[in-house]
Amino acid sequence: MIKEGWEAVIGMEVHAQLATSSKIFCGCAVETGGEPNSNTCPVCLGLPGALPVLNRRVIELGARAALALGLEIQETSVFSRKNYFYPDLPKGYQISQYDKPFSANGTLTIMTSERDDQGRAVEWKPMKIHIERMHLEEDAGKNVHEGLPDVDKYSYVDLNRAGTPLGEIVTAPDFRTSWQAYDYVNHVRSALRWIGASDADMEKGNLRCEANVSVRRVGETGFNNKSELKNLNSVRFMQKAIEFEIERQIDAHEKGEPVNQETRLWDEKNQCTRVMRSKEDAHDYRYFPEPDLQPLVVTSEFIESVRREMPELPDAMRDRFVTDYSLSFADASHLVSDKDLAFFYEAAAEASGNPRVTANFILSELQRELNNSGRSAADCPFPPGELASLIKTLDSGSINNNQAKEVLVEMFASGKSASDVITEKGFKQVSDETAIAKYVDEVIARNQDNVDAYRAGNEKLFGFFVGQVMKASEGKANPKVVNEILRSKLQSNDG
Numbered sequence: 001m002i003k004e005g006w007e008a009v010i011g012m013e014v015h016a017q018l019a020t021s022s023k024i025f026c027g028c029a030v031e032t033g034g035e036p037n038s039n040t041c042p043v044c045l046g047l048p049g050a051l052p053v054l055n056r057r058v059i060e061l062g063a064r065a066a067l068a069l070g071l072e073i074q075e076t077s078v079f080s081r082k083n084y085f086y087p088d089l090p091k092g093y094q095i096s097q098y099d100k101p102f103s104a105n106g107t108l109t110i111m112t113s114e115r116d117d118q119g120r121a122v123e124w125k126p127m128k129i130h131i132e133r134m135h136l137e138e139d140a141g142k143n144v145h146e147g148l149p150d151v152d153k154y155s156y157v158d159l160n161r162a163g164t165p166l167g168e169i170v171t172a173p174d175f176r177t178s179w180q181a182y183d184y185v186n187h188v189r190s191a192l193r194w195i196g197a198s199d200a201d202m203e204k205g206n207l208r209c210e211a212n213v214s215v216r217r218v219g220e221t222g223f224n225n226k227s228e229l230k231n232l233n234s235v236r237f238m239q240k241a242i243e244f245e246i247e248r249q250i251d252a253h254e255k256g257e258p259v260n261q262e263t264r265l266w267d268e269k270n271q272c273t274r275v276m277r278s279k280e281d282a283h284d285y286r287y288f289p290e291p292d293l294q295p296l297v298v299t300s301e302f303i304e305s306v307r308r309e310m311p312e313l314p315d316a317m318r319d320r321f322v323t324d325y326s327l328s329f330a331d332a333s334h335l336v337s338d339k340d341l342a343f344f345y346e347a348a349a350e351a352s353g354n355p356r357v358t359a360n361f362i363l364s365e366l367q368r369e370l371n372n373s374g375r376s377a378a379d380c381p382f383p384p385g386e387l388a389s390l391i392k393t394l395d396s397g398s399i400n401n402n403q404a405k406e407v408l409v410e411m412f413a414s415g416k417s418a419s420d421v422i423t424e425k426g427f428k429q430v431s432d433e434t435a436i437a438k439y440v441d442e443v444i445a446r447n448q449d450n451v452d453a454y455r456a457g458n459e460k461l462f463g464f465f466v467g468q469v470m471k472a473s474e475g476k477a478n479p480k481v482v483n484e485i486l487r488s489k490l491q492s493n494d495g
Helices: 056-068 178-194 235-254 300-309 314-325 329-335 339-352 355-373 384-395 401-414 418-425 433-446 448-455 459-472 479-490
Strands: 006-017 079-083 093-097 103-112 125-138 142-146 154-158 165-171 207-217 227-232 262-267 272-278
Touching: 006 178, 006 235, 056 103, 056 125, 056 165, 056 178, 056 300, 093 125, 103 178, 103 329, 125 178, 178 207, 178 235, 178 314, 178 339, 207 235, 227 235, 227 272, 235 262, 235 272, 314 329, 314 339, 314 355, 329 339, 329 355, 339 355, 339 384, 355 384, 355 401, 384 401, 384 418, 401 418, 433 448, 433 459, 433 479, 448 459, 448 479, 459 479
Parallel strands: 227 262
Antiparallel strands: 006 165, 006 207, 079 093, 103 125, 125 165, 142 154, 207 227, 262 272
16 A cells, blocks of 8 residues: 555566577577577677568567457657667667657557455556657677675676567556556557567566666655666566665655656565666667668558458457456456467357356356466366366256255366266255255254244344255255245244
């Protein structure tokens, strides 16, 4: 929770490695690992006289990413030199884009929620985010530090990563909490994976995020100095770093201490941010157009050809689920947060004929089992058709809701079919009114004091009677029929 009277102002930058097989300006393969500096050539080494040649596949995947994030692809964009010195940047500059980016002016709707002390979502709500731009650029190399401190520690530069293609996605400072930023990055990761533009795997380094954080008093409209949080290698670390930085800056402002514009790192061991360097402004990079590359011109025909090849986007699928299957916006959003989960749901919903109950079972029972086992929907031990079979059996009245949940858990653990698990467990819901009436009569006869109290006005006891009948039937009685017969008999003095 942010301290009362203050608000955070947060902008996000996401660097997504585009899923090409070769680098952006040369033919070297895009790959992780390998012998340091083995996957290089004169272009990505920055040797004198080497000239860049733009990879067409980068433009295709960049267009996919832009369309998926609601950005407008610009007809003409320009590559620029971003000048700075760093050991892993052999040319002394990075080929990027500045005043004429590949795409700009996007609007994206995400689902976001505040969390309780255990990090559990409280209430999911839609939130519109303005994405200012997504520009294309090359990645730098990597500084590697190995060995033990004070013993045999050494450092070297590995340029295998230099020249890999990136899409840098920059938002307006629209976020006011760390959890909003957390949900946004997860949404972007999902969207990029969905369309195949990026693997978006933070552990492998092919998606990195940075947060620009400042604070101000509620009611103020200006911006104070900000900190840029860099090298955040997990979404959870990012959320914790933002949270710490908000508290640090508020404390400094209240004490009258300066908040410097600087770049900071997250120290996971000590659970704090620490200074890396002073924050550069755009003029510090001395941007100017890259003289070795022509302006990039993208035609409307090219954009339409990319659009035709794309799958149905998650936002469109979400809206269709709301319309076609009568799902809530929140439930539909959760289902399309993962492509495999969305496809699993639709197949099961169509086969079961009950999309609402199917969604409930996936978002509660199945999602819990997937999370506990560390699996995705693509690795579910049973196919969508088996979940549909379970839902159909539930709808027929042959089993009750609690039994269906127990069956799903066993299906997940064993990979067995719904019918086999139901047979093995001896589940067969009793709907025969005569048989259920017998259970009800036995319960009433054994609990005459509670019957008298219920008839005297203590209607809360009704749940007690339902529980006793279900216990007597070993959970097999149809709850709907139990409720009807119980209510009839308890309201009749002849019962």
